[in-house]
Amino acid sequence: MKKVMMGNHAVSYGARLSRVDVIAAYPITPQTQIVEELSELCADGKLDAKFIKVESEHSAMASCMGASAAGGRAFTATSSQGLALMHELLHFSSGGRLPIVMANVNRALGPGWNIWTEQTDSLAQRDTGWLQFYCENNQEVLDTVIMSYKIAEQLSLPVMLVLDAFILSHTYEIVDIPEQEAIDGYLPPYKPEIKMDVDNPHAFGALVTPDHYYEIRYKLQETMDRAPEVARKAGEEYGKLVGRPYDIVEPYMLDDADVVIVAAGTLVSNSRAVINEYREKGIKVGLLKLRMFRPFPTKRVRELLAGKKKIAVIDRNISFGATGIFYQELKAALYGQNNGAGSPDIFGFIIGLGGRDVTLEDIAEIVDYTLEKEKNEEDIIWMGLKR
């Protein structure tokens, strides 16, 4: 069934189709409609879930932890300040191997209150042990919620899916809502191997000495290493089911491209449009869409970008004192490839912080800059900065 809906509602529908047991969330612009819609769905009995209207995002995540630990499928959604407030518990939930799914609407952080889109909030949580997926449109948002559970529950790790504030969250698009039956086949009820169980009592998360902590952390990383494969399969399988396959990274006109744009979220759509224009002019520009950011899909990125000469990374975020975050990560992934010989020149563009519009012209400028420059000379190329 197709429906015109805003990104936030796509999140809610995704959660509903995933038959979540427990929702704990706290409102924040631009995420509020997720919460509102889920409240309605629960109230109307369209979703058989307990919605805990907690008093903070911190408690939202804590409640999800409790629910998940007891074997429930838990969901939350937040943004920006809320995500930052949760930070401690992001570590707790991944360390506790709890397959919680959270939607984060990308929004800039204060001070200077700013409710508009920016990727720094989610990217700043990259070291917490959560998987991260960035969505390009509302359809992908809905589908990613469902796939996230599929992946999270196989790995016993939490997953964050990310959508841009307003550009997706509040923008209405046509979304195909899959049949519940089909989704039920894809996503069976959550049955963890070990959970809080009075018949089989265990203590979870106790004091652990240096004797064992290290190895248990190693195990978490081992699981992360498996995540790209699991995620790819989940996307493939989902594709077979609903006709929309997903991968962890998605190339567009990449094969023969001289310049490759690397982007995530709605920046991908802008890039796609610009690439089409350039291709018409015969200029070989291609795109690599990063859907998965954590774990970083290093292997796929290396395969797909092998032999490329110039790469333009577009970051709507910044790691202060360093660079754009996608830029850092990509550089690190490609470092020393091909024995250092043919490794590409990577350009790092920062753009649109705090929701500043990113126009097609802006992207074209990025492409032109990259085409023009023989070598990258700066760590940050500030786009649209009013100097």
Place this chain on the structure above:
Amino acid sequence: MNHVDIQPRIPEPELMYSGHLACPGCGASLAMRYALKALGNNTMVIIPACCWSIIAGPFPYSALGVPIYHTAFETAAAVASGMKAALDQQGKSDVTVMAWAGDGGTYDIGFQALSGAAERNEDFLYVCYDNEAYMNTGIQRSSSTPFGAWTTTTPENHRKERPKKDIVGILAAHRIPYLATVSVAYPEDFIRKFQKARSIRGMKFIQILSPCPPGWKTADDQSIHISRLAVESRIFPLLEIEHGEKYTLNLEPEGISVRDYLEAQGRFRKLSEQDVAYIQNEVDRKWEMLKRQVS
């Protein structure tokens, strides 16, 4: 000598194991022992950062015969809310979820989550074992630390100037279905209240005055004695409050001087005569207030 048939005073099954890591004479460990005797094994325990995080034993061991979820310092009430919700969803509403936090995790850092859960009337039991300071981190003051007490952050020449926060009053103001105070020196009362709490739906809050020999500067063998003095001196009244309005005083001690309680503990060593008089005054005043609330 033969003997008559033994009628155990409190339930016999033990759900807490020996070999736990509490200090000798720790009131908090005894409290858990009673609590689980009362609640039985259909119970899940949530423990935020506190002494009990250590007492419960390091990986891969556990001191309890029921499941434990160790969680972040300020999250007990929120984790409990979620856990209960998930159990309800699985048709396991008969499981008692017990959040078990220290005073730091209750009065201070976990206060918001607690208040939230209380206001929502979540169906779990929140227990604060109140040893009146942050003991796990080495005896720092909390908002539960009483007036005049020494801690490492309220040193002897700058002891705590403000009174202990009235957590019972605050929780009563949330009008939760059940609220009680218990003491390890009164095991029967303790167990009865936990069993009562188990039978009630909605939010339950139980405060345990929990003596801590290293933190209170008392001998290991004095924990019960001091707990009793606290009750007898009316510093720690044993009470129950239903729906924030129906008050019951479970014991009306004759009221020994607060001095007996204070002098038994090294942390009050530096109290002046005026301090003691002030404390006595406060205790008397609060007792009168309580009596009015009861009637």
Place this chain on the structure above:
Amino acid sequence: MSKKITFTSIADLPPLVVSMGTTEVNATGSWRYLRPVYHDKTAPCIEGCPASEDIEQYMYWAARGDFDKAWEVLVEENPFPAVCGRVCYHPCESSCNRDHFDQSLGINSIERFIGDHGLEFSLDRFKVAEEREQKIAVAGAGPAGLAAAYHLRRLGYQVTVYEKEEKPGGILQYGIPRYRLPKHILEAEIMRLERFGVEIKTGVQVGKDIPWNEFLQHDAVFLAVGVHKSRKLNVPGEDLDGVIAGLDFLSRINSGEDVSLGKNVAVIGGGNTAMDAVRTALRLGSTPAIYYRRTRAEMPAILDEIEEAEREGIPMEFLVTPVELIGENGALKAMKLQRMELGEPDESGRRRPVPVEGSEYVVEVDNVITAIGEQGDFTSIPEKLIEWGVVKSDAFGQTEQRPVFAGGDIIEQPHTVVHAIGSGKKAAMAIHAYLNGGDIATLADKIHVGNKGGVSFLRFRDGHEGDPVDNHEVVTFENINTSYFTRKDRHQVPELDVKTRITNFEEVKGTIDREAAMDEALRCFNCGVCNMCDNCLVFCPDVAIKRRDDRFRYEIDYAYCKGCGICVVECPRSALSLVPEGK
């Protein structure tokens, strides 16, 4: 104990921090530097009882309503609970720790209930250890002689008691009036001994009807002939008609003789004989009064008896002594008294009364009953055994001549029924040791109860096994954790009102009822002996105390006990001790 878990490879480790065993792997007992031990101690009441009754134990059973058991415990040490429950001056009660809390326990009234219970249900489950050939003779069927006979019989000996009077019981029979000790009670308790195989031959005076040498033919003999000769006033007129010796007077009344007294009867003295005589005279219709040369505080009579005499309205004149009895035609008419004042303390520690010159005065009297003490009549006992008016003996009644043992009033000890009973028990043990080639002195440490000379027969016979009181450490009030007790007055003993009682010889005091006995016994702290109140078990923060498999008492798991000492402090009765680790 749960198993220690070791991980040999990373594959063994779970993916998250989850428990796989219990903390029982931690032997926290190694933290301990003080060790709690179950250590029963002696209750002060038991130490205070000259017959060393295991009061604490029978209180335990009485509190639970098992009076058969209570009786059995009691008669291990004393065969006369119904008698002692009436006439004993109960020094146990003055030693009772509960006295410091509210009021001492009504031990004596419970003892009486238990004694009566034994009679009512004809309890006589005495056990003879093993029959023995040896024959033992006892001279005197007073409490000392009968107690010795009882314990000797239990040890298996063939015992014959020779009693010069017509009936056994000694002063219990002929001295103490029936309004205090009804004869059927006394006789029932004595008959029980006879049924048990103690032979009592009355009307046989040792030294006369059986010559001394013949008497000595037994394997051992026990002398307990008592002291019955009234002391003389040594004043002019003592031979006048109307002057009667106190014990004679009581003896005649107790034998059923009619003794006619005049109206004004003066009883001289302040001891038990004086009190019994004066109250008897009252019941015979006279108007008696007490004349005593010191003050009330120095009176040697049992305090209860003095109080009862006072309540019965008997006037008492203190600090006076008769200096002359004045007669008319050979019959007593008046008595001249001299006032006294208290001077320096004498050898008994009491202040010596000294006459006040010129203070003489005269009162009219019809009778004077002398009751200033009794002396032994040792005409039938070899002289070498006597010294300072008593039979020379050690603490166990061993005289210098084997096989002669002695006890009761004729040896150096307080003249009380319970001391007499205690001395009979001690002599029985000494005789047993003697006949088996042993020496009782070597056993003293093992059988002593507390530090006041009392000994336990149970422990003598059975050793320490099964005997809870296994050391002499006496529990003081400070050792009691009074938090576990609530104040409660002791039960009052029922009694006849004064008006009715003084017209007859009905028993004045009654026996408390069963509920009262249980209730009163519940007041007992059970000093020093675990009564399974569960406090230690309940309060151990380390779950280190377990009920024993047979559910009798507890054991401490030293693998885990951290030695906090809470169990020791919270034991209400000091049945645990904390000792340094490694000792």
